[in-house]
Amino acid sequence: MSLELTSHDYVEYINRAAAKIASEGEYITELDAATGDGDHWTNINSGFKSLVSIGDDLAKMPIGDMFKKIGMTLMSSVGGSSGALYGSAYIAVAKALKDNVSIKIVDIQTIYCEMFAAIKKRGKVEAGQKTMIDAICPAIEVLKKAGEDCYSEKETLLMMKNAAIDGAQDTKYMEAVRGRAYYQKGKGVGHLDPGAVSMSMLIASFADYCIDKISV
Amino acid sequence: MKKIINSPETVVEDMLRGIVAANPQLALAEGMSVIYRKEMSKKVGLVSGGGSGHEPAHAGYVGRGMLDAAVSGNVFSSPDPERILEAIKRADSGKGVLLIIKNYSGDCMNFTMAQELAEMEDIEVDYVIVRDDVAVEDSLHSTGRRGIAGTVFVHKICGAMAETGGSLEQVKAVAEKTIANVRSIGMALSSCTIPAIGKPGFALAEDEMEIGMGIHGEPGVGRCKIMPAKELAEVMLDRIIRDFDKDGGIGGEVSLMVNGYGATPLMELFILNAEVGNILHEKGVTIYKTYVGNYMTALDMAGSSITLLRMDEELKSLLDAVVDTPALKGGA
Numbered sequence: 001m002s003l004e005l006t007s008h009d010y011v012e013y014i015n016r017a018a019a020k021i022a023s024e025g026e027y028i029t030e031l032d033a034a035t036g037d038g039d040h041w042t043n044i045n046s047g048f049k050s051l052v053s054i055g056d057d058l059a060k061m062p063i064g065d066m067f068k069k070i071g072m073t074l075m076s077s078v079g080g081s082s083g084a085l086y087g088s089a090y091i092a093v094a095k096a097l098k099d100n101v102s103i104k105i106v107d108i109q110t111i112y113c114e115m116f117a118a119i120k121k122r123g124k125v126e127a128g129q130k131t132m133i134d135a136i137c138p139a140i141e142v143l144k145k146a147g148e149d150c151y152s153e154k155e156t157l158l159m160m161k162n163a164a165i166d167g168a169q170d171t172k173y174m175e176a177v178r179g180r181a182y183y184q185k186g187k188g189v190g191h192l193d194p195g196a197v198s199m200s201m202l203i204a205s206f207a208d209y210c211i212d213k214i215s216v
Numbered sequence: 217m218k219k220i221i222n223s224p225e226t227v228v229e230d231m232l233r234g235i236v237a238a239n240p241q242l243a244l245a246e247g248m249s250v251i252y253r254k255e256m257s258k259k260v261g262l263v264s265g266g267g268s269g270h271e272p273a274h275a276g277y278v279g280r281g282m283l284d285a286a287v288s289g290n291v292f293s294s295p296d297p298e299r300i301l302e303a304i305k306r307a308d309s310g311k312g313v314l315l316i317i318k319n320y321s322g323d324c325m326n327f328t329m330a331q332e333l334a335e336m337e338d339i340e341v342d343y344v345i346v347r348d349d350v351a352v353e354d355s356l357h358s359t360g361r362r363g364i365a366g367t368v369f370v371h372k373i374c375g376a377m378a379e380t381g382g383s384l385e386q387v388k389a390v391a392e393k394t395i396a397n398v399r400s401i402g403m404a405l406s407s408c409t410i411p412a413i414g415k416p417g418f419a420l421a422e423d424e425m426e427i428g429m430g431i432h433g434e435p436g437v438g439r440c441k442i443m444p445a446k447e448l449a450e451v452m453l454d455r456i457i458r459d460f461d462k463d464g465g466i467g468g469e470v471s472l473m474v475n476g477y478g479a480t481p482l483m484e485l486f487i488l489n490a491e492v493g494n495i496l497h498e499k500g501v502t503i504y505k506t507y508v509g510n511y512m513t514a515l516d517m518a519g520s521s522i523t524l525l526r527m528d529e530e531l532k533s534l535l536d537a538v539v540d541t542p543a544l545k546g547g548a
């Protein structure tokens with residue numbers, strides 16, 4: 001069957017993503033302690049916990065409203081720069097999908113393109129500057145290519161997942177331009193960007209959820 | 217971790233309740249982490265804030281002659297736009313509001329988003345970004361310099377200008393002038409512990425210190441063996457003076473702030489202050505006003521920062537103006 005997610009499904013994904021983030025506390029905190037101040041996981045974990053706590057409400061909302069609510073919730077509960085960036089990203093998606101009744105494979109490209117553009121604008125960053133968009137950007141490339149080359153949905157999702165994970169790994173070699181890693185002598189080179197890693201976990205969780213959904 | 221707290225999750229709200237309990241002239245917007253003056257006067261509103269953990273910044277500077285509202289995020293984490301908007305509303309008396317932002321990516325994003333939200337509600341808002349930390353290379357294509365203890369001078373001078381009835385444009389202009397003339401550098405002897413994390417963010421050996429350390433434990437310009445206060449004062453001042461040299465020199469008269477990072481005894485701050493004073497005297501630089509104390513801290517970090525502000529007549533009179541806040545009082 002082809003992919004079609006409702007708000008209810010997206011909330012199920014959020015629950016899975018929240019569990020994934022919750023289980024990676026030590027790893028993400030350790031990454032952040034190397035280049036930042038070590039609070040990235042605490043903040044993002046509290047954001048996803050907040051989303052889980054309002055899951056029942058989110059599941060009943062139209063797609064656009066749900067994304068807006070997710071954005072507003074992350075903005076206030078994550079705080080810091082990640083809160084502003086995640087908030088802006090989800091609110092941009094809400095605008096783009098305001099008339100959608102479901103999320104199909106083509107919409108996934110829209111979701112990540114909107115997030116990419118919103119984070120770029122808000123954070124004044126480009127791809128390759130050691131930030132969370134370095135996980136999103138390769139995922140978008142794969143989605144575009146998969147659309148042109150007519151891969152199956154499952155193949156597409158798997159490729160998207162791997163591209164996001166590889167993208168996050170590539171931040172190891174990048175120099176930071178914004179944020180706290182920038183203050184380090186080596187601009188964080190040699191260390192993974194924790195924001196890109198957590199973003200790649202979210203994209204991977206989303207791909208896994210979608211694959212499970214179409215494999216039923 | 218050994219701290220006087222109830223739980224790591226509630227440190228900010230618990231602290232803010234303690235601040236208003238000690239200062240009946242201030243009020244707390246519950247759930248919003250905003251501290252504001254109960255009595256508003258018709259003037260340009262001044263708002264600052266940022267992550268918590270830098271106390272008395274910024275809630276301690278709310279009051280006559282300084283800020284009208286301060287907004288607190290989680291420890292070392294910027295507050296969200298909704299909270300900042302609340303602070304803007306509390307500070308607005310119809311003459312516009314100036315946001316004083318320390319230059320960190322998160323604060324710049326959240327404060328400018330709040331500015332957009334406030335403008336949608338027809339509140340005139342402008343902002344300035346403080347970037348006084350000479351440990352970081354100034355640059356246009358990156359985050360650039362951090363805002364640290366020099367921010368307190370910006371609060372004081374803007375606050376005085378606003379009290380005299382200055383327009384938003386005038387208050388912003390004097391803020392920019394202060395920012396252009398203020399330079400700081402920090403140093404750390406130990407790390408600090410964010411309550412929610414529970415262990416120190418980095419480690420410095422027993423005989424080590426780090427010059428240029430930021431107020432969140434961000435790396436400085438380098439680690440070295442601990443040195444006597446006299447030498448330390450030389451090393452730190454040298455950085456600031458070299459930076460002034462790129463922009464017209466240190467000039468003949470400065471105000472000085474020797475700031476503690478939270479866990480350094482006043483005894484040590486006064487020792488550093490004496491050495492800084494000697495060096496400036498030898499260089500023929502007059503110190504107009506000196507501030508020694510914990511003005512912009514980094515939780516329980518041991519260490520200090522030195523801030524110099526080049527003075528002129530306008531800045532002198534604004535620095536001298538009456539101020540009555542929990543953390544800074546004085547003036548005729």
